[in-house]
Amino acid sequence: MIRSRLLLLAAGLVLLSAAFLLWKLQEPTGFILSLRGSKLAVLICVGAATGVATILFQTVAMNQLLTPGIVGFDALFVLLQTGLVAILGGVGAALFPPMAQFLMETALLMGAALLLFGGLLRRGAGDVTRVILTGVILGMLLRGLTEVVQRMLDPADFAIVQQAMFASFSRVSTPQIWTGGGVIAVALAVALWQAPALDVAGLGRSTARSLGLAHDRVVLIVLGLVAALVSVSTALVGPLTFLGLLSASLARQVLQTHRHDALIPAAALIGATILVAGQFVFERLLASQSALAVIVEFFGGLLFLFLVFRRKPS
């Protein structure tokens, strides 16, 4: 049953992708196809990365309400964007080579993520909520710093920074897609390889350890993967807080399983499907450019509240 549902999800994504590429295709065909193709690749990469990252994160945190997006990555991303504009000026930042910016941002985000997770987890992996809260507070700190820098900008530069505060899927170049896609593919493969260990890790630290799992090591690997996935997708399109929550929850709902060899591909497929379908509806049917990220975030946020509300009062 799980297998057939996964196949169904995959078939749905393929169909949607085809529709996305071929709907009302006009001359010049080749140019429009390559444009649409690279956009499709970004959507699939980012959707899959955030979905899987959230599944992994929820498993090691033993909490299905959480998403790695809340751990201040968005704040760091906006700070980096703001810092770039502040140092180089609005025009200078626009001229900065995008590939270099992408690589620099990815490296910095990953470094920060590993520092946060690795440093704090040395205290023992049982303490994941504390790690998350720490990340959240550091995020607040970064947001404060960002705001001070923004206050010093002149209005034209401020407008440029403002663009970076919302995710956008239409400013990525081909080499970035290849690099980002490569990193994401490797991370997904490692995640699938670790799937059986993840099943056990989800039982909690002491149970997992008494079952003979090197729990701390698995958690560290997993958080490294999460860091890679989230940094790459943030560097590709900008901050997306709740998309991962949406796809991870749907994956659990659709499959009704705790097996990660099924959940990981499902979350990847669902995340990609949400983005492709959303972009298709907004761009092709409604001819609106920027609203998708906002809509996804809004529904993701509502889902979060719903998930909390569904629990019984304690």
Next chain:
Amino acid sequence: MIQIEGLSYRVGKTPILHDISLTLKPGGITALIGPNGAGKSSLLHCISGLHDLAAGHIRIDGLDPLRAPDRDRARVVALLQQSPGVVSRLRVRELVGFGRWPHHQGRPTAQDTAMVDAALESFTLTDLADRTLESLSGGQRQRAFIAMTYAQDTPWLLLDEPLNALDPRHARDLMARLRRLVQDTGRSIVIVLHDINAAAGWADRIVAMKDGRVIGHQDTPDLLTPDMLETVFDMRFDVLTHQGRPVVISR
């Protein structure tokens, strides 16, 4: 006297208690026993007026706990909830002092202070009086909460599984203390107990519950028969007598 007539209680649409009618005589210790999910805690909470009922009514010494002003109710009946999880930096003396709050509403008199000291004394908390709850062990914290309930000085004390966090010695001490309290002051205690032998050893009367209904209410030796216990717990027990009190052994 606690009179309960036709009491039904639901959580959402799930019925928890069905049409319970029960009269609890004042004085002595009444134990509520039954398997998990029988509705013992719910009944205790209903009696203390903290749950809205689907049907029926309750009178505690003539007072309706659901309609009486909160302050009046809190001077007739005090509830100790199951393992109060509050980890706070209140000091033990401050916590126990809040037991007097229904009486003084924020302006403690010398009599209130004396009552708090007495409560600390009789639960051997005097040495811990200035410690914060946070720094106590689970059992000590439990005792502090019981002392607060005691200091409330109500004719009726309702205790929801107070033996939960206690080791055998402290459990025995607590039951002996409650026993003495009942004898010395004539107060009445209704207590939910998990351990049948704690009920057998200390309770004057037992109310047996199952599936949200009361299926037996008698003096302890009369209720603890193998047949009744089998009806309640769906397993066989032997009932022996040791030093004049019944002892229950599972088969």
Next chain:
Amino acid sequence: MRFQTPVLLVALLALVGISLWLGAASVTSWQDAWLFGVSRLPRTAAALLAGAGLALAGVVVQQVVQNRLVEPSLTGTTESAMLGLLLVTLWAPGMAIAGKMTLAALAGLAGTGGFLMLAQRAPRQDPMLLPIVGLIYAGIIWAATTWIAWSTDLLQYLGVWRLAEFSGVMQGRYEWLWAVGALALLLYAVADRITILGLGREQARSLGLNYGQTRALGLVIVSVLSALVLVTVGAFPFVGLIAPNLVSRWRGDNLRGNLPIIALGGGGLVLASDVIGRVLRYPFEIPAALVFSVFGAVIFLWLLFAAPARSGGQS
């Protein structure tokens, strides 16, 4: 530990002195005395009052949800009040300040009520989860606010409320903050009730407290305090969390005795941030809220990682 209270009082008075003395012009003539009266004195008073108000709001909301890691900016109170303020600015920009404040307080109250419903469903065993829930909840409200501000070109305006600063405080522009004093007195009168709230619903009701009413009163106080500070000087995160927690570690949780110290502590922290913000890049100013968000984040982290205070009675 008793000697600490006078020490802290002296430190606070010293801070007040510095704040009054510190400025781009020194007070030597009558004209300067006028400057002193309309600018420096109000500025110092505003910082103290805002800090006191936020610290009190923080301690009340902590008792209501029985979690000491929350404060108005982690319960959606500040964000909803800001959303309310933004909507007032859009629809009735000319409204008097009292009206703006009332609407902001009502919006804050609605937002806090929503958080309370969430809090009742968050598991108790893991107290660190609730601030995360609150943060996401506040984040959603904030995202909606930003979105509205973005599409109506009010984003930079929103930034002005987002980080409180006191450089704009002058005679005639801060007097609403004195209402904090009145609310503090009201709070002191019901201090016992608020402490009992912290024991939880069942225990509080068993003690004869009208739980619903007391909680509602607490939330109204929190919302009004937050709105007062927001409308007069702007949002000031972390004070409501830091001041009560430091006092609690030092003196325990009985509010009757602690409320004055929490209020003074909050006032002192805000005033100190303002003073630091004024000297750090003199003669330019860094918003006090930003200064505190750095220190506050650091202290918050310390609170998260420090072992619980095993304060015995002997010390």
